[in-house]
Amino acid sequence: MKYRTDIDGLRALAVVAVILFHLGFLPNGYLGVDVFFVISGYLITSIVYGRSEKGKFSIIDFYERRIRRIIPLLLVVSTIAFLLGLVYMLPDDLENLCQSVVASNVSANNILMYLTSADYWAVKNDYKPLMHTWSLGIEEQFYLVYPFLFYVLSGPRLKYIKHVLIALTAVSLIAFLLQDSVAATFYFIQYRFFELAIGGLGAILFSKVVIERYQQGRMLLYGLLAALALILFLPIVPTNELRVLLTTMITVGILIVGKQYFEGDRLYAALMANPVAAFIGSISFSLYMWHQLIFAFARYAFLEEITPGWAVALTGLTLVMSVITYYGIENPFRDRKVMSTRTVLLFTGGLFLLSTGSAFYVYTIGGIVKDYPQLALYRDQLPDQRNFLSGSDNIHISYNENVWDLDRDFTAGTDRIKTLVVGNSFGRDATNLMLESSMSDSLEVRYAEWKELRERPEMKARLLAADRIILAAQTYIDRDYLTSLEEAHDITIDRDKVWMLGTKDFGYSNGIHYNRTDGGTDFQNYRTAMKGDVLSINEQLREEWGDRYIDLIALLANDEGRILVFTPDGKFISQDTVHLTRSGARYLAQRLEDRFAEIFRG
Template identity: 65%
Template sequence: MKYRTDIDGLRALAVVSVILFHLGFLPNGYLGVDVFFVISGYLITSIVYRESEQDKFSITHFYMRRIRRIIPLVLFITAVAFVLGLWLMLPDDFENLCQAIVASNVSANNVLMYITSSDYWAVKNDYKPLMHTWSLGIEEQFYLLYPFLFYFFKGSKVHRVKYILIGLTALSLGAFLLQDNVAAKFYFIQYRFFELAIGGLGAIMFRDALIKNYRTGRFLLYALLAMIAVILYFPIIPSNDIKVLLTTLLTVGLLIVGKEYFDKDAFYEGLMANPVARYIGMISYSLYMWHQLIFAFARYAFLDEITPEWGIALSALTFVLSIATYYGIENVFRQRRVMSTRTVLFATATAFVVTTAGAFYVYTLGGVVKDYPELGLTRADVANDRNFFSGSSNIHIRYNEQVRQLDRGFDDLSKINTLVLGNSFGRDAANILLESAVADQLEVRYFEIGRAMEDDSLAIRMQQADKIFIGAQGPLSKDWFAELEQRYNFQIDRDKIWVIGTKDFGFSNGINYNRIDATTDFTTYRTRMEEHATERNDALKAEWQDRYIDLIELLGDGRGDILVFTPEGKFLSQDTEHLTKYGAQYIAKRLDSRLARIVES
């Protein structure tokens, strides 16, 4: 099997696109991952199909090649992420990173990302150092099942594999097109299988030249390459499904046609197999593994924005480290004459146990591995406080979650019945009231808004309530109340309703944590809010007018920046969205006079 130098160039195009996407400079660059999927399916199938034809295919050898190729670098990168997280991260973020380390090590970060960060394009994912290993999860899950096709159908039976692949590809593609859950079809193998399998079908079904006429084939070759470049570099197609399908089909087409031209056509060779493109393609796996880790920690620790200048500097660092791991890890583990199978298995097993066990242990601690005075957390206070699977007892959300205990009816007629409606942001609103100077006058009750249209006890509580507070990032509109009244056939007294407004503390607390020192003036230190925060706040204020309690006006400077800490240096929010106890106390103190007037009215 002749080495395809042009595939290195295609890998280079894919990895550079992904890098530019994660720098924030190329909206469609994430499609480079789809290119990688097709290449993987094409190359793996090319190898194992020939081995199966000759009755030489071995599942043991297959998995050993995959272990040598993939696992050592994954374990090294997760170990580096762990050390950097230990040094730079706040406990909640470090806890999340440790989850990702365990998931990446067991080839399941795609599943974790689906559960915790369903929107791949969300800005907050830019701060996750291992976010990108979701694609490795899909590839490794593919490799877990794929070789059994060739094990059961080898020798004279191997031709049957293509029919099975056609059927599985059709099922996967159909599922992809019919699935409405965007996150599910982005992260799960059943909706991505067709991309790898189409690459495999291309390798099996087009082993001979597709087009005999040289000029016609050459025209098709450049047309395919041009269309791939257009899709990657120009956001002209709005539908992600269409972009994925086109990228998949064009890539396999280029692999099939390019086989006839990579060593015959000088111009194509100059484009796809020049020394620079080939070298980038050779180290593309290291580039892929390093880039997001570097960019995420840079954003987390010291960069408000990755400018073009910083993009160049961080990319240069990525290249330097990638060259080091290509020669120091990839090449070393891949070559049998350099490292024996026994040594590879021992080294990877040891690294797996150490990194996975270490990350899981820190996860059970909630990431609290030292004292964090800015959050009021000390290692001694949580010494025996274990966290498992981030339930409501998780140390970082416990303060917010405890409000759920107030989700019941009123029973103290001597106090002002106060109902808070909302979700986790409603629980923030309840904590503000509970920390306020008027708390002793109130009987605060909470209602989880998600069940409003199914639980008629809400109507009873709203009628019993003297005051109703709404708390959410997007407080409920007046139209929602009209729908609720119609649903339960009752009238809501609008004079009882107040809205505790939206809030936003930027994209990440990490940069604030790493910037402050003994000289920081916490009364003036601010961070930039997300762009939509002010617009959302203004829209809600316009709708609710004097019934709106504007937290952004209270904490902001009117120019898009907002306070991060209390005057004593305590974080107002532990995750840039929800309040710490210090945050609720500080806001309550600032609102005391207004809350007193509301209670008296």
């Protein structure tokens, strides 16, 4: 198959869009991945179908080419991410990175992202160096199925391949349109199959089509290019589903029509095959693999915000690293004259075992590879058990999760003040505040989830027995919640025994604070900005609950809305910028002593 220089230009457009998206400058730039999917399906099918027509298709050869093309660079990047994580990351974040290293290496990071970061657009994903390898998981899972279709339908049965692909594409597209979960349609191969397969169908069905009206074909091609640029760079399409569908169809249209014009049309060649576009397109895989790693570690360890100046600098570093790996890894490993199959397998197999095994081990110890005094975590105090599935015994969430033991009825006949805390994980934080306070010996604290308090019949007795009820807010909760409890259990709740403990937030990532501070830092004045609409939620709660509101942010934030990160002795108040550490709970409980005395002794 003749080399399509214009496809390098299409790759360049796609990878630039993705890079701008991850810098935070192009909201629709993520659609560049959809462009890559269609290109991949088109090129792979062109090769496989052509070989199958000649009776020369080999599954072994197919997988060797895929291994040479993808795996060496993937393993190098995931290994470097792991090594940087050992230096710069706090243990919980390192543990999460180790999960991503293992998942990326086994072509399953799309599944991990669905389980742990379902919202692809969430800010926390900006701090994940390997979050972008979800797309490689999609492609590699596609490759596990796709070649066997051609193997089964080889020889005289090859004429049925287009019918099978049309049927599978239709099933995938219908599933995509009917699935309500945005996360599922984003991360799972069954909802992405149609994008790659449509590229493949374009290669098969239109391989010999000739556009007889040359000028009209040119206009169509330019129109498709303009439409793709508009979708990528302007917010003109209202929904993600429509954006994906239009991007897919326009991209395959460009691939089909552009085949006739990439050599003879000067304007098209100038746009899509100029030296700059061709070079960026040729190194697009390296650019894609490096950019998120560099941006994520920059955000995590050095930069509170990627300004335009820093964006240029980081993109320049991405370009340098991409050139190095393009010439030092991609090209040598793809060339059978340079790298024998044995050498490729030894390198990839060895690095796979080393990086996957090391990352898995660090994951099992919760990422605690050294002492972290800021979190009161020390190597010689590691628990004996190993972390495998991040359950409630995970060392980083166990302090919060242990509160589940208090989801039980009050003790009959006790003289302690019966205190029922209601909430979610924020409620469990509130419970720990009570337990860490100087009044804990005079309290009998019990815990209940928001929803379960209304739905479980036995909660009625708990509500009636409670001397104090503490509601713990993460988002806005109005007083109608109490009315819903009364209606659910046919009771009347004494409003004088109910308080609302407010929301809290400690910024976007602890990583930058960990890497920026040392023992000489003025921890009593070291602050960070809070996320999103936390301040407005806090204000709404304060207005709704009045003197029944316990305002945590007022205790910790200054007039500019910047909140404390550390206790006075340099311990993180929050382990994950949302939930409290034991040190943070003790510090806050101390700051709340007078308020607690008013609530429990008043």
